[in-house]
Amino acid sequence: MCQVDEDYSDQLEHAHLPSVSKKCVKCKEAPAAVVIRAGDAHCRACFKEFFIHKFRAVLGKHRILFPGEKVLLAVSGGPSSCSMLSQVQEGLSQNAHKKLRFSPGIVFIDEGGAVGRSAEERRRTAVQLQAVFEATGFPFHIVPLEQVLDLPGSVVTAVPSPSERPAGAYKAAVDHFIQSGGSLAAREPEEPPRPEVGGGAHTASLQQLIRSVRTLTAREDLLNTLRLHLLVHTARTEGYSKLMLGDNCTRLAVKLLSSISLGRGAQLAQDTGFSDSRFGDTILVRPMRDYSAKEVAYYNRMFQVASVFTPGLDTKTPDKASIQRLTESFVTRLQADFPSTVSTVYRTGEKLQAAGESASAAGRSSRCLLCMCSLDAATAAENASAFKATLLSERLSQAKRPGATRSALETPRGDCSSGRAEDCGSAEGGGGGGCCSPARAAETDDLKSLLCYSCRLTVKDMSSLEHLPRYIRSEAQRRQRRSQMREEISEFLLEDGD
Incomplete structure (x- = not known):
């Protein structure tokens, strides 16, 4: 049996931490300034060159x-998106080795109304980001x-994408861009827009949602x-x-692990891939995925890349507050002890590919109303046993019976789970339009038929469908x-075969 007083200090092996006093693994001359992985130490200059090269190589x-294409950069103010903005700015500079040739723009979505921030706090954050963007x-x-x-x-309809360009279109576009002078179209000087801060009825409606x-x-x-x-x-x-x-x-x-937990296994290729064309004419690109x-934290600290902290829904929440928060805590803690955790999960997800869609399956009706991904086979198939x-x-658990309660999904004004008749709009004197009414149940079932499995779970946690934005409800009615x-x-x- 183990003893409390026993000393195991002589038998334990001490882990040898990498020393930053060693030479750079690339130039072999300058002392290392940063150690990304064990045995992968870089000096300041080599680390910057390595970081910049990785960004341009993936593009x-x-x-x-x-060349000449307009690209919108979604910047949230966090370290990763601000680093992406810095890389684009570096790639468009005059002294860039392999200069980027697209025309960038920036967009910032102010989510302060959803998290309950005051108008003054939102305005202060917008002014800070405006200074970064103007620079x-x-x-x-x-x-x-x-x-x-x-x-x-x-917004929730897949706009037909332009016809696919041939294999040599990219090289031809580059040659044409060089022959035309190799410069982007000059932008007319514009006055910097004033930061917009939502308020009033729209903010109240968003918070109610x-x-x-x-x-x-x-x-x-x-x-x-x-x-x-x-953003789209x-x-x-x-x-x-x-x-x-x-x-x-x-x-x-x-995101990959949490999406699997949320039932988004069929949509992983779109959610984590380099490019995502679910919206048709607007393609999502993730150049920071490597x-x-x-x-990112080392690069921003060493080369003074400014970032602005904006609180979110999960700010200062415990690890078990949500599936996303729990997954993040699990991955980051495992990464601290096993440095190859993130790369292993990422490389595994990189091998995922979206299944090819037929012409009929690519229509609007076969896509989820919320996430715009193709409906997975289990949701679309009527005879899927599980x-x-x-x-x-x-359906049986929500069946109306004496003393039973209905799901909060079908509750437009109150909560039937409280057991009080005045909370249910379908009770006597309620007008028959409450959560237990057949019309409300039919509306819920009709909306579920337009959603993938994961989005069904999200809508199921809503107390009322009436809080959804108008464009989602109108598109649902149009599809129905x-x-x-x-x-x-x-x-x-005629059938497809005919």
């Missing part, structure tokens, strides 16, 4: 950004999240979806064909009418 490898010389847009409530229904979601897991998922909708709408209205996101390797590893959070059994069990019309004329339609 050159995929050849997705054509770059790029056109920028500061958009409050409240504008998502006024978006058109076209966030509060209608019971769990923090579903709140974060819904907030990410609304933010992406607003801004890119479309401003004429940008590419949207560049600042997700780094560590963030994508956490950088770890440690590399999924059908889950739906049947849920179109589906009903198709059923009515199905006898006169």
